[in-house]
Amino acid sequence: xxxxxxxxxxxxxxxxxxxxxxKDGTHHFWMQRVTAMALLPLSLFFLWHLDSIAESxxxxxxxxxxxxxxxxxxxxxxxxxxxxxxxGVQVIIEDYVHAEGLKIACLLLNKFSFxxxxxxxxxAICYINFAL
Amino acid sequence: MSNIERPLSPHLQVYxxxxxxxxSILHRATGFGLALGAVALTWWLMAAVNGEEAYQQFQSxxxxxxxxxxxxxxxxxxxxxxxNGIRHLVWDTGKWLDLKSAYASGYAVVAGxxxxxxxxxxxxxx
Numbered sequence: 620x621x622x623x624x625x626x627x628x629x630x631x632x633x634x635x636x637x638x639x640x641x642k643d644g645t646h647h648f649w650m651q652r653v654t655a656m657a658l659l660p661l662s663l664f665f666l667w668h669l670d671s672i673a674e675s676x677x678x679x680x681x682x683x684x685x686x687x688x689x690x691x692x693x694x695x696x697x698x699x700x701x702x703x704x705x706x707g708v709q710v711i712i713e714d715y716v717h718a719e720g721l722k723i724a725c726l727l728l729n730k731f732s733f734x735x736x737x738x739x740x741x742x743a744i745c746y747i748n749f750a751l
Numbered sequence: 752m753s754n755i756e757r758p759l760s761p762h763l764q765v766y767x768x769x770x771x772x773x774x775s776i777l778h779r780a781t782g783f784g785l786a787l788g789a790v791a792l793t794w795w796l797m798a799a800v801n802g803e804e805a806y807q808q809f810q811s812x813x814x815x816x817x818x819x820x821x822x823x824x825x826x827x828x829x830x831x832x833x834x835n836g837i838r839h840l841v842w843d844t845g846k847w848l849d850l851k852s853a854y855a856s857g858y859a860v861v862a863g864x865x866x867x868x869x870x871x872x873x874x875x876x877x
Contacts, residue, residue: 628757652843655836662833669875675810677803684799697792704786711783736793743796751800 647706654703661696684747693744701737705729770857778835781828788825826871831864 627634665672671683683689708729716722766772798809812818838856841847847856 630757631755652840655840659833659837662829666871669871673875675807675814677799677806680799680806701789704782704789707779707782708786711779733789736789739793740796743793743800746800747796 647709651703651706654699654706657695657699658703661692661699664692665696681747681751684744685751690744690748694741697737697740697744701733701740705733708733771853774835774857774860777831778839781832781835784828785825785832791821791825823868823872827864827868830867830871831860834860834863834867 668683668689671680671689674680674683684693709726712722712725712729716725795809795813798805813822838847838860841856847853
């Protein structure tokens, strides 16, 4: 048990609660690396297709996007990159936003933003493939 | 949460600027910049869904001066974050952590990101 005059960097509240960490830091760290590894080949794939991405002809762009390999790679890229970004921005918020209420609001906004944008992208890729 | 005075590590302003800390900060900054690119990516794909007119509207924004400036910025942020990310992954294996390797790989990342940005920009025909 922690003694009255024992030197510790744990806060009084943390000591009173005695729950330690939330125990999900390792998973966060690991998934940041897993998504990073996935993004190496995925981003190189789209770098290789840069001329198609920069395509200004609408029908030519749709035709390229509707290729199964491109569509699947695009969905994988969106999932890996948005997950990677969500984890990264979360750490930035946790590092710099200290007011508890504002921090929770920012963390929620971060999650909602990337889930919203991510599902919009996946919907768009599917729509281009099946409906256009 | 707690007002009790606890020992804190000294903050940025007491340190002399070094390559390693600058690249560490840049890794976070470029990562945040690229995260903002999620909005542009979604806008682009939804423009394609919304039809030819919306797609051409997006294209005209992308080809404007500010659009090109943003794309160039994202391209450099991408090459830097990509190469420095590999440096971080190597560090995770326990290699390159000595001072000499950390500096050598750091300079390589800076040079590599500039060369790759230029090469990709010109290869894309801008």
